[in-house]
Every structure is written in structure tokens, then in C-alpha cells.
Amino acid sequence: MQIKIDHLTKKFPDTTAVDDFTMEFESGKLTALLGPSGCGKSTMLNMLAGILPATDGHIYFDDDDVTDMPPQKRGVGLVFQNYALYPHMTVLENICFPLEIQKVNKAERIEKAKEMAKLVHVDQYLDRKPKELSGGQQQRVAIARALIKTPRLLLLDEPLSNLDARLRIEMREEIRRIQQETKVTTIFVTHDQEEAMSISDSIVLMKDGILMQVDKPQALYDDPNHTFVASFLGNPPINNLEGIINDAGDFELKDHSATIKLNEKKGIKGEEVILGIRPEAITIGPDFNTKAEILERYTMGKEELANIKIGSAELRVYISVDHDCKKGDVIDLVLRNKGVFLFDKASGKRL
Amino acid sequence: MAEAVLKSKKRSSSGIFNTKWEPLIYLAPFLIGVIIFTLYPFFNIILISFKEGYRQMTGAFQSFGFDNYVHIFTDPYFINALKNTAMYVGFVVPISTALSLFFANLLNQKIKGIGIFQTAFFLPMVTSVTAIGLVWKLMFNDRIGVINAMLGLFGVERIEWLLDPAMNIWALIIYGIWNMMPFTIIILLSGLQNIDPLYYTAAKVDGASSRKQFFRITVPLLAPTIGLTCIINMISASKVFGELFPLFSGRPGTAYNLFTMVYYIYYEFNVARHLGYAAAASIILFIIVFVFTMIQLYVQRRWRYY
The missing domain is CATH 3.40.50.300 (P-loop containing nucleotide triphosphate hydrolases)
Incomplete structure (x- = not known):
């Protein structure tokens, strides 16, 4: 029925x-x-x-x-x-x-x-x-x-x-x-x-x-x-970073301590936004565009998690076991296409 | 050092304190009261019931045996008292329980001004049974009483409630039913309020009528509470006296036809001064109440399914 x-x-x-x-x-x-x-x-x-x-x-x-x-x-x-x-x-x-x-x-x-x-x-x-x-x-x-x-x-x-x-x-x-x-x-x-x-x-x-x-x-x-939908679903939860879109169309943290290159430009600038990054939505490798420091690494069952810091923002992400990095290391990473969302800060709506 | 500790411990345990007797000191005031006013009379009355011709002042008696019991069971007034009491219990307890269940159910509804109704129904509990009995005496009056006046509206002829010996017991039973209801309603209402309203929601979704809900959910879930009020009410109805006394100005019915167990005990003790008969009748009453209680407890235990 x-x-x-x-x-x-x-x-x-x-x-x-x-x-x-x-x-x-x-x-x-x-x-x-x-x-x-x-x-x-x-x-x-x-x-x-x-x-x-x-x-x-x-x-x-x-x-x-x-x-x-x-x-x-x-x-x-x-x-x-x-x-x-x-x-x-x-x-x-x-x-x-x-x-x-x-x-x-x-x-x-x-x-x-x-x-x-x-x-x-x-x-x-x-x-x-x-x-x-x-x-x-x-x-x-x-x-x-x-x-x-x-x-x-x-x-x-x-x-x-x-x-x-x-x-x-x-x-x-x-x-x-x-x-x-x-x-x-x-x-x-x-x-x-x-x-x-x-x-x-x-x-x-x-x-x-x-x-x-x-x-x-x-x-x-x-x-x-x-x-809200992005935050409510998913465990560990999505990482929400507050900031603005700079003139190049990339994401810049509110205190300008770091810039994260976006794969997909939305054609807006100067707007206050929330960047949602799912824990599994990053790739680590040499020569990638964003630098992050490893604050802590731990294993929860089969999952390898790490707390990392980009500029002043802290994120919790999955790290592949192949990556031999430890606490205090600085790594390069890039965002994937899937699992990264840009929301309008005022309304919370997806951009 | 160790010796000093031992010594001080010893000193504090001197006398009755810190021994197994100590709790008795604290219990004593209560225990002494119970012994003097409950235990001693209870066992004494068993003894007295076997002493024929017992005199209260001198403690003298003629013989020790079952004479008192033989006497009361051959006394038509005692047999009559047994019959009247049984009839009283048999009518008052079931009818007042059924009516109370009906009213408790009404009082459990969520409507405006329910507090007023609840107070009105519970008010008789705080009134004196004798004072109310006098009011009922007036209401039962065959000429000026409100009961006959109301029955008259339906074409019922004048009933001599308090004058016609055949009607005496019905007057007592009607008053008894009314008198027992407030207490029963309170207990049943508290039982009703303990039933999870979700059961009714569930039944409503399935389309159960309020009648069905009452008989399939309320009554079974309330059965233990109903059983409890039945026991308490049977015991108190077996001891009917306070309701009887004011209705007939202290007499047991118009023509000494409405003896009850307790009235018989009162009469033999206070009026006829046959202490042995009164004691024997008391023991019989005790046994009846005891047996009833045992039966009820057994039934109730088999009833309780959760």
C-alpha cells in the first residue's frame, strides 16, 4: 500500500x-x-x-x-x-x-x-x-x-x-x-x-x-x-571545517591557517561555507597539495584511524595500513571526489 | 596498646549493652504493649472459652471443657447470628466490590473536575460509621425517609425497613454496601492507575471496544487487587457491628432477629454477662475469618499470572 x-x-x-x-x-x-x-x-x-x-x-x-x-x-x-x-x-x-x-x-x-x-x-x-x-x-x-x-x-x-x-x-x-x-x-x-x-x-x-x-x-x-544529513550519518562522523571560498575558488580555513584545494569548483567566492570531509575521503601520497600533521594514530579493530591537523583544523580520518607514518609526521594528502561536500554556512544547504 | 584497646572494648560491653539482648531494650516498649493488649488477651480468651461459668472478678469457673461451645451451637440466637453474618458477607462483599470496580473505572477517566468526584467518593471514609449510621436510620425511616420517598416515585409501596423484621437485614446490607465502597474504590483506583495505558492503546489499535478492554484487560490485570480488597472486606464484613448498632438504636434488629457474630459476642459479654459464651463465639469468629483468609490467599496465588 x-x-x-x-x-x-x-x-x-x-x-x-x-x-x-x-x-x-x-x-x-x-x-x-x-x-x-x-x-x-x-x-x-x-x-x-x-x-x-x-x-x-x-x-x-x-x-x-x-x-x-x-x-x-x-x-x-x-x-x-x-x-x-x-x-x-x-x-x-x-x-x-x-x-x-x-x-x-x-x-x-x-x-x-x-x-x-x-x-x-x-x-x-x-x-x-x-x-x-x-x-x-x-x-x-x-x-x-x-x-x-x-x-x-x-x-x-x-x-x-x-x-x-x-x-x-x-x-x-x-x-x-x-x-x-x-x-x-x-x-x-x-x-x-x-x-x-x-x-x-x-x-x-x-x-x-x-x-x-x-x-x-x-x-x-x-x-x-x-x-545535518552529512553529520548525522556515518561513524566515525564526517569532519566539518568552517571557512570561506577564496579568490582561486579553493577552501580557506576561517583563520587563514591553511588552504585546501577543491577538486570541484563551485564558481563562487568569498562565501562562508562548511567543508564536510568523510573520514575515508582522503588519499595520502607524496607531492599532494595539502599538508597535514599526524597528531595520533590508533587502531580500532580492523580500522586504522588517525587524528590529523590541517592548519588549525583537526580531522579524524582513515589511513591505509600501507602508509608508514607515525605521530608527529607531516604528510601530503589530497581530497577524493566522493565524500567531500560543500555546504552553505548560513542555511546548511549543500552548494 | 593492644591491651588498652581490649580493655576499653570490655568496659563498653559491660551490662546488657552490646549483647544479644540489647535489641530487646529498644523493642521493649512495643513488645510490652503487644503482649499486654494482644497476645495475652488472645491466649486468655482461648482459655476462657473452655471455662464454664467463668467469673471475671474472681477468675473462678465451674468446669473446663467444651460446654461453652456446646451451648452456643445450640443457642438459636447464635445460629441466627451465624446465618445473618454469612448473608451480610455474601451480599455486601461481592456487590460493593462490583460497584466499586464500576465507579473506580469512572473515576480513572481523564475528565475535567475529576478531583471533585474523587473527593466526593472518598469522603465517607473520613466520617464516623455511627454518625453516618444515624443518618441512614433517618433515610430508612418508613414515613419521612428519603429512600421510601424515592422508591415511591417508581410506585414502590412503603417499606418498613427498620420495623419489619424481614426487611431489617436488607437495610443493614444496603448501608453496609455503601459503607464499604470508598475504601474499595481507593484500592481499586490505585490498582487501575498502575496498569500501563499502553495496553489500552494497543487494544484500541486492534479495535477493542471499551467493554472488551474492560473485561479482557482491566479485570484480569486488576484481579490481584480485587482479590486483596475481597479478603480485607470479607474480614471486616464478618465483624459487622458498627453499622448495626446505630440503625436499630442499639438493638439487633426490631425483634432481636438480627444478631451478628460480633453483636452476639457484645451481647453475651456486656448484657448477659456470660463471659464463657462470648469467648467461645469469639474463637468461632476467629476460625471463620482465618479459614476464609486462607482460602482467599490460596485462590489469589493461583490467580496471579504475572
Whole structure:
């Protein structure tokens, strides 16, 4: 099912949680609503579910305007952050509950529930109570309960944040698998960029209730349209250098302590800009145009990182193991084409 | 040096301090009170219940055995007291619990001015059962009482609540139900407020009606709390006395027909001066309450699923 959001706004007495959102969610895809805490992504989800009324604007499921439709009529399955499994019911009863409300006969709903339990791999725990399950298993039960009524849209609110690190990786792949098996249009909320990058078909990046950018995960990383997008994605984070474009069209640090030659001239000069350099976007070699001093070098697992200094600016970059440089050395480097972005300082927009 | 330390330690441990008896000194004021006013009377009353013709002043008695028990179980007034108490408990506890659940659920809504309603419902808790009993006595009055006046609007004929022996117990039960509700509502309301509202959101997304939510979510999650109020209310209803006394000006019903367990104990002790009978009746009441409590605790433990 395709979801269209048209100038959707949600105002609370003292804040605007979602500000004039217009976008489309692709049918049958897994979309992540990504953003820092308080950016309005959960509000967005609750409006899609129908739990929160919209202040302004419209939501369309295919061609139906569902803006004022109560949650039970929208055909959405919702998985809560802490699962909200009914503690007094067994796993089977929990999964059955949505069908029990729809007055589906008992034999049929038990059969369907068992099918769902099998899909999410909890079929051996049907008689247990939620508290007898691990967090990951509870999550699976919650997903089965959301899926049993064959929703048009599956919504997951921070589905992995209550799990420990190892389970999280396992569960995110499970969510991916379940989504691909069922082909249900799925939207999930997360503040973890790695989570969003690893399993979603596309990412909606939000900040302060405003839609920053929607794109495929890799495209969002490779081609951010705003300094916030560039900074939010990527670990280690992008290096942001403040400065101006000099007369030659190159980047000059604010205190004029260094100039970095840009591969791509934007045809502007004198403007205040932010130069974003991804850690992997430099090449070191002799006779390159920019000098940098190595401040520190360290290894994090398989990665070789270094803190370097260009003029007065400090950067964290990847250094190939082939380069035999150590602390205090001065190296020559050049920027690559990919992973280097120029943003307008005032608006933050990509130049 | 070491000797000095040893010495000073020894000196401080002289007397009762720093021995295993020391905590007893601090506990003594409380323990003495409990022993004098609870433990001693409890065991003494067991003894007295076996002493026939026991006299309070001299401590003399005629024989030691089950005579008092034989007497009360052949006393029609005691049998009547058992029946009345059972009927009172049987009606008051379930009805007041059900009504309290209904009102607690209403009081748990987020609406304007809910504080006023909550206060109004809890107010009876801070009033005196005797004073309110006198008001109810007036309300039950068959000529000028408001209850008959209201029933009259629906065409119900005048009921002699406090005069007709057959109606006496119903007057007591109605008053008892009303009297028990505030406490029950408070406990149930606190139980309701402990239920995560997310369960209701989840149920709403699935389209559960409020009826369905109430019976499939609220009641099961509240079951332990309901069980708790049932135990407490059964115990307190078994001891009904304060409600009875003002309604009939100190008499147990119009024609001595409405003895309750505690009224029987009071009557044998204070009016008839048969201390042995009063003691035996007390022990029977204790056993009944004890057994009820055990059953309830067992059921409640099997009920609690989370």
C-alpha cells in the first residue's frame, strides 16, 4: 500500500512536533524514520497509526483519506517500543487477540496464530507468558500480534532499542526477513543511523519536525543535501571545517591557517561555507597539495584511524595500513571526489 | 596498646549493652504493649472459652471443657447470628466490590473536575460509621425517609425497613454496601492507575471496544487487587457491628432477629454477662475469618499470572 502524506502538521501546546511534511512511502518497502530524539518521528508514527490526531494536512492510504479515521479502521499493525504484550495472556492468546476482537472463530484464529508464530520463530513458546520470554522473543511475539490481522501497514516504534547489542543485530535482520517474506509496507522509527542504514529500503531523515531528506540509505550517505544529513550519518562522523571560498575558488580555513584545494569548483567566492570531509575521503601520497600533521594514530579493530591537523583544523580520518607514518609526521594528502561536500554556512544547504 | 584497646572494648560491653539482648531494650516498649493488649488477651480468651461459668472478678469457673461451645451451637440466637453474618458477607462483599470496580473505572477517566468526584467518593471514609449510621436510620425511616420517598416515585409501596423484621437485614446490607465502597474504590483506583495505558492503546489499535478492554484487560490485570480488597472486606464484613448498632438504636434488629457474630459476642459479654459464651463465639469468629483468609490467599496465588 502506498502512503501519501500531504502537508501534515502536528502542533503541541508548546512545540511543533511535525512541521508541514509532504512525502510518499513506497508500497511494500521497509522505510526508516530516522532522527535524533525529539525530532518528531514517533509523533509521525502515531499519526500514521491514528493514535494522535493531525493538526493540519492529510494522510492517504492508497486513495483513501485516513486523516480522521480511527486506528482500528486503518488496518495498521503497531509494534510498541516496550512491546505492550498483555502480561496475563499466553503467547498464543496475545497473538490471537486482534482476531478475537474481530470475532474470528476460535479454531481459525488459533490456526492463523500458529502460522504467525512460525513466521516469527516463536512457535515453541505458545503456552508461555510474556515475562517468561527474553526481550527478543517478546519482540517477535509483538510483531506476530501486529501481523496476524494482515495489516496494510506495519509500524514499529523503536523496535530494537530495548534489546542488547547482539540481539539487536539479530533482530534487525529478522525484521528485514519478516518484512520481505510478508511484503507488507513497513515503517519503523529509530534514532540509530546504523540500524536504519543496514535494513531499510529508504530512510526519511527528520530534524525538529522537519523533513530533511528522503532517499535510499547509500544515496543519503553519498549525496547529503544538508550538513545535518552529512553529520548525522556515518561513524566515525564526517569532519566539518568552517571557512570561506577564496579568490582561486579553493577552501580557506576561517583563520587563514591553511588552504585546501577543491577538486570541484563551485564558481563562487568569498562565501562562508562548511567543508564536510568523510573520514575515508582522503588519499595520502607524496607531492599532494595539502599538508597535514599526524597528531595520533590508533587502531580500532580492523580500522586504522588517525587524528590529523590541517592548519588549525583537526580531522579524524582513515589511513591505509600501507602508509608508514607515525605521530608527529607531516604528510601530503589530497581530497577524493566522493565524500567531500560543500555546504552553505548560513542555511546548511549543500552548494 | 593492644591491651588498652581490649580493655576499653570490655568496659563498653559491660551490662546488657552490646549483647544479644540489647535489641530487646529498644523493642521493649512495643513488645510490652503487644503482649499486654494482644497476645495475652488472645491466649486468655482461648482459655476462657473452655471455662464454664467463668467469673471475671474472681477468675473462678465451674468446669473446663467444651460446654461453652456446646451451648452456643445450640443457642438459636447464635445460629441466627451465624446465618445473618454469612448473608451480610455474601451480599455486601461481592456487590460493593462490583460497584466499586464500576465507579473506580469512572473515576480513572481523564475528565475535567475529576478531583471533585474523587473527593466526593472518598469522603465517607473520613466520617464516623455511627454518625453516618444515624443518618441512614433517618433515610430508612418508613414515613419521612428519603429512600421510601424515592422508591415511591417508581410506585414502590412503603417499606418498613427498620420495623419489619424481614426487611431489617436488607437495610443493614444496603448501608453496609455503601459503607464499604470508598475504601474499595481507593484500592481499586490505585490498582487501575498502575496498569500501563499502553495496553489500552494497543487494544484500541486492534479495535477493542471499551467493554472488551474492560473485561479482557482491566479485570484480569486488576484481579490481584480485587482479590486483596475481597479478603480485607470479607474480614471486616464478618465483624459487622458498627453499622448495626446505630440503625436499630442499639438493638439487633426490631425483634432481636438480627444478631451478628460480633453483636452476639457484645451481647453475651456486656448484657448477659456470660463471659464463657462470648469467648467461645469469639474463637468461632476467629476460625471463620482465618479459614476464609486462607482460602482467599490460596485462590489469589493461583490467580496471579504475572
